[in-house]
Amino acid sequence: MAEYEEGAPCWVDAMFTDVEGAKSFYAEVLGWTFGESAGAYGAYTQAYSDGKAVAAVVPPMPGAEAPSQWCLYFASRDAAATAERIKAAGGTLLMGPMQIGSFGSMAIAKEPSGAVFGVWQPGDHQGFEKTGEPGSxxxxxxxxxxxxxxxxxxxxxxxxxxxxxxxxxxxxxxxxxxxxxxxxxxxxxxxxxxxxxxxxxxxxxxxxxxxxxxxxxxxxxxxxxxxxxxxxxxxxxxxxxxxxxxxxxxxxxxxxxxxxxxxxxxxxxxxx
Incomplete structure (x- = not known):
């Protein structure tokens, strides 16, 4: 799989109170199947289209109250350096940067007008395995x-x-x-x-x-x-x-x- 350029959209995930309900919904609307939830990472569950990873769903962290929404991640060669640029440009860091095992490093941020997005520095998890085709x-x-x-x-x-x-x-x-x-x-x-x-x-x-x-x-x-x-x-x-x-x-x-x-x-x- 090709490496994503710095700044290229490379992954999406969403937090749902009812994860099973979300899985049923997207299975029918987008044709997704789902892998096993990763208990060590907050029951993070990847979605697949034709066997290729295209997204993920996850329940809220204990005590967290946040609306269900999709989060788009942009590729970064150095999540910590990207986080510093975010702050220097007037953005707000909401989470991280933090290492996620061997999978990579992430941060969640908000740009100055209020849109939330993610940053992903790949490790074992590079990002989308399929784009621009049905289900992705x-x-x-x-x-x-x-x-x-x-x-x-x-x-x-x-x-x-x-x-x-x-x-x-x-x-x-x-x-x-x-x-x-x-x-x-x-x-x-x-x-x-x-x-x-x-x-x-x-x-x-x-x-x-x-x-x-x-x-x-x-x-x-x-x-x-x-x-x-x-x-x-x-x-x-x-x-x-x-x-x-x-x-x-x-x-x-x-x-x-x-x-x-x-x-x-x-x-x-x-x-x-």
């Missing part, structure tokens, strides 16, 4: 009401270049405030940033939206709703695929996208 991670976006804070922070912590979507005369993206973060000389897109508008209730904080690939967006949405999930947006066609934003039955937000069903021309992009 496909994409992620930071949703924030303060784009300047989020953009400045991310570019200080990770070696990103930025491009802006919707500039020029593109009517499809007129008025959209969306930035794409890229890595490497080839400008590989790894993360999006969307400004939250008035359509988002004020009590919803900044967050990272994780997209999972599915073979049929509408079918995945129907299954999620049948199992107690809630549809918040879509399904909607786009040049990137047909997608929808949902929450599971425990309130964890995520999106599903069928990347084989694309409609329209790719939007214009420009350097910022």
């Amino acid at each position: 991670y496909a994409w992620a976006e930071v949703f924030t009401r303060d784009p300047a804070k989020a953009d400045g922070f991310l570019a200080q912590v990770f070696p990103y270049e930025t491009r802006r979507m919707g500039t020029g005369d593109d009517p499809e993206t007129a008025g959209m405030d969306f930035t794409v973060f890229t890595l490497g000389a080839a400008g590989n897109p790894v993360l999006g940033r969307m400004r939250m508008g008035e359509e988002f209730p004020p009590q919803i904080p900044s967050y990272v939206q994780v997209y999972f690939a599915v073979p049929d967006c509408d079918e995945a949405v129907a299954t999620a709703r049948r199992l107690g999930g809630t549809l918040h947006f879509g399904p909607m066609d786009s040049p990137f695929g047909r997608f929808a934003a949902v929450t599971d039955q425990q309130g964890a937000a995520f999106a599903v996208i069928d990347m084989s069903t694309t409609v329209g021309e790719m939007p214009q992009m420009s350097d910022t």
Whole structure:
């Protein structure tokens, strides 16, 4: 498995009060199977798609009260050094950095506008064993009401270049405030940033939206709703695929996208 570049999304996990309920939900919506829980690591349980590790679920730590939510981890060659950059850029460390046995080192942090994310320095556990295919991670976006804070922070912590979507005369993206973060000389897109508008209730904080690939967006949405999930947006066609934003039955937000069903021309992009 290829090593993930510094700043590339490399893993996702989520904390659930009802882990068995979460496993049943995602088994039906995304087709996941689950391994044995690791008792030495808080009953951390990996999810698999076609036998390849794609995510993990875990119960809350004793005494902890936190909402169910997906956490996206970014690859780091040195979690301690990344943690220092996070603090220097105005972010907040919520946990770590800490060594997780031989698996690697992690930290959990919050960027200045409020979105929570993770940092992962790989050891035995490199990260996703499958991406961009049904049942696995496909994409992620930071949703924030303060784009300047989020953009400045991310570019200080990770070696990103930025491009802006919707500039020029593109009517499809007129008025959209969306930035794409890229890595490497080839400008590989790894993360999006969307400004939250008035359509988002004020009590919803900044967050990272994780997209999972599915073979049929509408079918995945129907299954999620049948199992107690809630549809918040879509399904909607786009040049990137047909997608929808949902929450599971425990309130964890995520999106599903069928990347084989694309409609329209790719939007214009420009350097910022």
